Amino acid sequence: MMNHTNEAHEAQEIQEVTFQESSVKKRKIVVPGEIIATGEDFLPGEGARREGQNVLASRFGLAEEAGRVIKVIAITGAFIPRRNNVVIGRVTSVSFNGWIIDIDSASSAFLPIDESPRFINKSEMNQFLDIGDVIVAKIWSVNNRGIDLSLKGKGLGKLEGGFIFRIIPNRVPRVIGREGSMITLIKEKTGCNITVGQNGWIWISGQNLEAEIKARKAIEFIVDKVHVSGLTELVEDWFAKNA
Amino acid sequence: MRKMYAKVGVVPNADGSAMFAFGDTVAIAAVYGPRQLHPQHMQDPGTGILRVNYDLLSFSVYERKKPGPSRRSQEISKVTEWALSPVLDLKEFPNTVIDVQVYILQADAGTRTAGINAASLALAHAGVPMKDLVCSISVGKLDKNLVVDLDKDEEDYDEGEGATDFPIAKIASTNEYTLLQLDGKIQPGVVKEILGLADKACEEIYEVQKKALKEAIEQ
Numbered sequence: 001m002m003n004h005t006n007e008a009h010e011a012q013e014i015q016e017v018t019f020q021e022s023s024v025k026k027r028k029i030v031v032p033g034e035i036i037a038t039g040e041d042f043l044p045g046e047g048a049r050r051e052g053q054n055v056l057a058s059r060f061g062l063a064e065e066a067g068r069v070i071k072v073i074a075i076t077g078a079f080i081p082r083r084n085n086v087v088i089g090r091v092t093s094v095s096f097n098g099w100i101i102d103i104d105s106a107s108s109a110f111l112p113i114d115e116s117p118r119f120i121n122k123s124e125m126n127q128f129l130d131i132g133d134v135i136v137a138k139i140w141s142v143n144n145r146g147i148d149l150s151l152k153g154k155g156l157g158k159l160e161g162g163f164i165f166r167i168i169p170n171r172v173p174r175v176i177g178r179e180g181s182m183i184t185l186i187k188e189k190t191g192c193n194i195t196v197g198q199n200g201w202i203w204i205s206g207q208n209l210e211a212e213i214k215a216r217k218a219i220e221f222i223v224d225k226v227h228v229s230g231l232t233e234l235v236e237d238w239f240a241k242n243a
Numbered sequence: 244m245r246k247m248y249a250k251v252g253v254v255p256n257a258d259g260s261a262m263f264a265f266g267d268t269v270a271i272a273a274v275y276g277p278r279q280l281h282p283q284h285m286q287d288p289g290t291g292i293l294r295v296n297y298d299l300l301s302f303s304v305y306e307r308k309k310p311g312p313s314r315r316s317q318e319i320s321k322v323t324e325w326a327l328s329p330v331l332d333l334k335e336f337p338n339t340v341i342d343v344q345v346y347i348l349q350a351d352a353g354t355r356t357a358g359i360n361a362a363s364l365a366l367a368h369a370g371v372p373m374k375d376l377v378c379s380i381s382v383g384k385l386d387k388n389l390v391v392d393l394d395k396d397e398e399d400y401d402e403g404e405g406a407t408d409f410p411i412a413k414i415a416s417t418n419e420y421t422l423l424q425l426d427g428k429i430q431p432g433v434v435k436e437i438l439g440l441a442d443k444a445c446e447e448i449y450e451v452q453k454k455a456l457k458e459a460i461e462q
Binding site: 034106 | 258259276277278279288330332335336337338339367368369370371372373374375376414415416452453456457459460
């Protein structure tokens with residue numbers, strides 16, 4: 001069922017690739033206001049700032065040096081929507097020209113009727129999506145009026161069966177792995193269909209409940225290991241132990 | 244100074260949370276957001292806002308406190324908000340609110356300072372962009388002696404000049420104060436001395452806070 005949802009994670013952005021590449025380098029936990037480096041040689045990147053000679057952290061997270069640029073990667077906190085994110089959301093309201101979707105972010109998202117994959121008569125909107133339905137959608141714009149979603153694309157659409165649960169949104173790149181390696185591994189080992197939304201919602205649907213629960217436990221295992229590198233091997237070991 | 248204890252991530256459903264204790268005073272703080280702000284008229288299209296709710300739970304004191312908001316808890320919510328907002332940068336999140344709930348589980352004086360320390364940790368844990376951590380301590384005067392971190396018995400001292408309570412909050416690595424309150428009498432000359440003592444205490448608090456945040460990851 002719903003085989004196309006398998007591909008959803010492959011539509012992810014470059015963000016997680018850079019996250020994985022940098023895992024080779026030494027990373028350090030920093031607290032806000034902590035001095036990461038001293039000297040003119042460094043440039044403050046995202047989550048960092050310069051004050052006189054020092055580069056300071058502006059948020060709690062992992063500091064990493066990529067060449068001369070120092071940035072702080074957030075490891076906790078709420079989901080910040082960005083363009084092209086694939087998210088999982090729930091329909092909270094049906095309006096005259098679209099659906100209002102809760103994607104667990106600061107502002108609610110809107111899915112216009114024109115962005116549905118096929119033509120839908122305005123009088124039959126709630127036959128396609130009704131309040132409480134769960135969908136996989138892509139963010140096609142973020143502006144100060146709100147977030148607009150689209151269902152046009154590979155792997156997007158309504159989710160049926162299975163279950164959803166939440167993880168910390170910042171850990172999503174780890175769960176997906178480099179070019180989807182981690183999630184492919186879990187899918188192979190459990191035989192489940194899994195879709196990971198960038199907002200931290202994960203949908204799992206498998207042959208039986210045991211397989212689904214196993215997939216969920218594997219994901220929760222990964223989420224707990226924030227700073228470990230070579231995680232794929234660890235997860236393989238985990239599957240060997242919990243076969 | 245009483246023994247301090249701090250822990251991060253005590254409320255799993257919140258975006259960020261922390262616990263901070265000064266001896267028998269225990270505060271927990273939970274951060275939710277950035278999220279949509281209601282009522283809508285409070286929304287600021289230029290920046291996100293911070294909203295703090297402080298509550299002294301009814302079982303936290305010897306004689307049961309009537310639950311619910313009071314004039315005192317409203318005042319402390321406001322001063323906590325003012326103590327924390329100078330370090331936050333919420334320009335990235337217009338029209339939103341960051342809600343901080345501060346609950347006092349056990350009270351033995353110094354609840355607002357413990358609350359500020361916990362809230363500052365919880366905000367950091369929630370990944371909110373912030374310049375620095377905020378440390379808070381109350382310095383007092385018993386008759387003529389200066390005391391750091393008063394407990395309830397010391398606060399109720401009434402011989403000689405009586406007790407003075409002077410809660411202070413400070414941005415950790417600069418010399419900027421974000422909260423200065425005074426309850427009691429004090430000579431202007433002594434204030435400088437009190438600030439000196441507070442600075443020293445804040446350094447200790449900062450170390451405790453830093454350690455708690457770093458331990459949150461090294462599971």
